[in-house]
Amino acid sequence: MADPSSSPQLFNVQIDGVWHQFPKGTRVIEACAQFGVYVPRYCYHKKLSSPGNCRMCLIEMGFPRLGPDGKAELGADGKPITNWIPRPQISCAQDVSEGMAVRTNSPLVRECQRGVMEFLLINHPLDCPICDQAGECRLQEFSVDFGESKSRFLENKVKKPKNVQIGPRVTLDDERCILCSRCIRFCQEIAHDDVLGFVDRGSYTVLTAHPGKLLENNYSLNTVDICPVGALTSTDFRFKMRVWFLKETKSICTSCATGCNTVIGSREDVIYRQTPRENDHVNSCWMCDYGRLNFKHLEAENRLLEPQIRFEGKLIPADWPTAIAQAALQLKQFSGPEIAIIASGRMTNEELWLTSQLAKLLGVQWIDIVPRRGPSDNILLSRDRNPNTNGTRLILGSGSEPGAKLMAITDAVKSGQIKALVILKENTMHMGIPGEQLVQLPVFIALNVLQNEATEKATVVLPACGFAEKRGSMVNGKGRLQRLNRAVRAPGNAHDDWETLRDLLQAIGGGDSLSSIEDVFRQISETVPQFAGLSLSKIGDLGVHILQIDELAPIHPSDEEAIEQAIAIQARRRVVRQQIHHA
Numbered sequence: 229m230a231d232p233s234s235s236p237q238l239f240n241v242q243i244d245g246v247w248h249q250f251p252k253g254t255r256v257i258e259a260c261a262q263f264g265v266y267v268p269r270y271c272y273h274k275k276l277s278s279p280g281n282c283r284m285c286l287i288e289m290g291f292p293r294l295g296p297d298g299k300a301e302l303g304a305d306g307k308p309i310t311n312w313i314p315r316p317q318i319s320c321a322q323d324v325s326e327g328m329a330v331r332t333n334s335p336l337v338r339e340c341q342r343g344v345m346e347f348l349l350i351n352h353p354l355d356c357p358i359c360d361q362a363g364e365c366r367l368q369e370f371s372v373d374f375g376e377s378k379s380r381f382l383e384n385k386v387k388k389p390k391n392v393q394i395g396p397r398v399t400l401d402d403e404r405c406i407l408c409s410r411c412i413r414f415c416q417e418i419a420h421d422d423v424l425g426f427v428d429r430g431s432y433t434v435l436t437a438h439p440g441k442l443l444e445n446n447y448s449l450n451t452v453d454i455c456p457v458g459a460l461t462s463t464d465f466r467f468k469m470r471v472w473f474l475k476e477t478k479s480i481c482t483s484c485a486t487g488c489n490t491v492i493g494s495r496e497d498v499i500y501r502q503t504p505r506e507n508d509h510v511n512s513c514w515m516c517d518y519g520r521l522n523f524k525h526l527e528a529e530n531r532l533l534e535p536q537i538r539f540e541g542k543l544i545p546a547d548w549p550t551a552i553a554q555a556a557l558q559l560k561q562f563s564g565p566e567i568a569i570i571a572s573g574r575m576t577n578e579e580l581w582l583t584s585q586l587a588k589l590l591g592v593q594w595i596d597i598v599p600r601r602g603p604s605d606n607i608l609l610s611r612d613r614n615p616n617t618n619g620t621r622l623i624l625g626s627g628s629e630p631g632a633k634l635m636a637i638t639d640a641v642k643s644g645q646i647k648a649l650v651i652l653k654e655n656t657m658h659m660g661i662p663g664e665q666l667v668q669l670p671v672f673i674a675l676n677v678l679q680n681e682a683t684e685k686a687t688v689v690l691p692a693c694g695f696a697e698k699r700g701s702m703v704n705g706k707g708r709l710q711r712l713n714r715a716v717r718a719p720g721n722a723h724d725d726w727e728t729l730r731d732l733l734q735a736i737g738g739g740d741s742l743s744s745i746e747d748v749f750r751q752i753s754e755t756v757p758q759f760a761g762l763s764l765s766k767i768g769d770l771g772v773h774i775l776q777i778d779e780l781a782p783i784h785p786s787d788e789e790a791i792e793q794a795i796a797i798q799a800r801r802r803v804v805r806q807q808i809h810h811a
């Protein structure tokens with residue numbers, strides 16, 4: 229039986245004449261929203277503190293009338309009689325209490341809303357037609373819903389700074405700022421970088437960065453999301469596209485193991501922006517700037533657009549059936565111990581599953597992924613910069629930690645023990661295998677998004693899709709299975725990676741009855757216990773928790789050493805590349 233002491237205390241609260249029950253601690257503004265009564269707000273954000281400074285959420289509020297015995301007096305309906313507070317109250321900083329009553333649409337409330345809108349618009353510039361926030365501007369929307377159609381203001385508007393580069397990624401238009409302080413509180417409370425503040429208090433109050441500081445933390449673009457007006461805009465996105473033209477696709481960020489939930493905004497196969505999507509199990513309402521802007525490579529000039537095969541020493545374009553047939557033919561020349569597969573922690577579960585089937589069919593033991601690490605920030609950014617390391621643990625499940633065999637594979641390639649190398653979504657040049665060594669390989673099959681020094685040496689090149697060009701699933705660092713979705717079509721003749729791997733598998737003699745990505749997922753769910761009973765559609769938009777992190781075996785010290793060694797080689801290669809680039 230449920231312990232009654234564990235259930236939250238419920239309060240009876242009247243909203244616009246109807247009684248409801250809410251748990252103790254519910255904000256009045258949230259209580260109203262739960263029953264479809266939207267109270268307009270500017271400064272209130274449910275994930276930040278409530279300073280109550282914009283006054284847009286004013287309502288009428290009352291409490292039970294108490295009799296001489298100190299108990300609430302009851303009306304004919306058996307409910308408490310309300311003593312209304314004569315002045316309006318803000319609803320964003322007050323929790324519900326027993327017998328509380330609120331009115332959200334009375335003549336007084338509507339008058340308050342009109343008054344607040346009139347004050348807010350006094351100094352606001354009339355540049356809505358050219359403002360980048362149009363389509364998502366709360367000032368425009370509330371002006372229509374709660375404001376007046378004409379202004380009584382005859383004096384000159386206060387002029388404030390425009391087009392201020394307040395940080396490397398954020399542009400500030402102070403004239404539009406309504407001084408709600410959301411951006412200031414975000415930086416203090418979430419990003420832990422107290423960089424913004426109001427100065428020159430009075431009619432000339434402006435938002436600015438503290439002297440000698442910039443809004444340059446890795447979460448700066450979240451201030452653009454939460455700014456209710458067009459004061460803070462993304463320097464990258466502004467003036468590129470009207471938001472109502474954007475197609476919105478729910479997906480996840482694949483730039484680290486956190487897997488922040490996102491909305492990809494695209495039009496005609498071009499991605500214009502990524503914004504965070506609320507998921508309290510993963511990223512709350514936020515995402516980092518690094519992940520948010522990490523989509524430009526999908527339009528890079530060095531995208532691989534056509535399959536290619538090596539013929540008389542040169543890579544020449546080929547159609548897909550020819551390229552797949554060539555790859556299969558080349559791989560079949562060698563036995564399992566002579567073949568290595570380097571997969572990627574950036575691949576989806578479905579792609580990893582097909583890779584594991586390919587390895588099984590060819591008898592390959594040399595299979596691993598490339599580990600990728602960077603500093604964590606204790607906010608969202610994970611130390612593991614691969615989005616699906618846990619997927620590789622579950623699906624490739626090779627008995628050692630992902631990345632631990634990589635150096636051994638590299639050594640086997642260098643020693644000539646490996647004759648055929650398949651590299652999927654990774655660059656061998658980062659792993660310490662020099663170009664001269666790659667040229668010596670009789671078979672070198674590369675599946676990748678971008679052309680690089682390694683793909684140039686391949687015997688077969690298979691163009692791949694980027695994270696926003698395909699469907700699939702991944703398991704984040706905390707064990708949550710999540711879906712990524714296709715926002716744009718891949719350019720040229722690049723194929724969805726799961727199809728390429730399925731075709732290769734079938735050309736070698738396996739992979740029967742796989743006609744859709746759902747079929748691949750079904751095979752995973754029938755084989756990997758953590759996926760049992762799930763399907764791509766059952767994962768849902770917010771994901772499902774499938775793995776307790778303590779279920780994972782602790783990393784063996786020798787694995788850790790091998791992984792660190794592989795990462796160190798990548799880092800050294802990166803430095804050398806940068807030096808060459810700058811020279």
Ligand code: SF4
Pocket residue numbers: 404405406407408409410411412435451454455456457459460
């Ligand atoms: S810039 Fe935007 S978020 Fe910041 S105080 Fe002004 S209106 Fe609010």
Ligand code: SF4
Pocket residue numbers: 481482483484485486487488511515516517518519520608609610
């Ligand atoms: S924290 Fe990780 S998953 Fe989230 S946006 Fe940043 S890089 Fe992407």
Ligand code: FES
Pocket residue numbers: 268269270271272279280281282283284285286318319320321
């Ligand atoms: S939303 Fe309540 S005062 Fe601003």
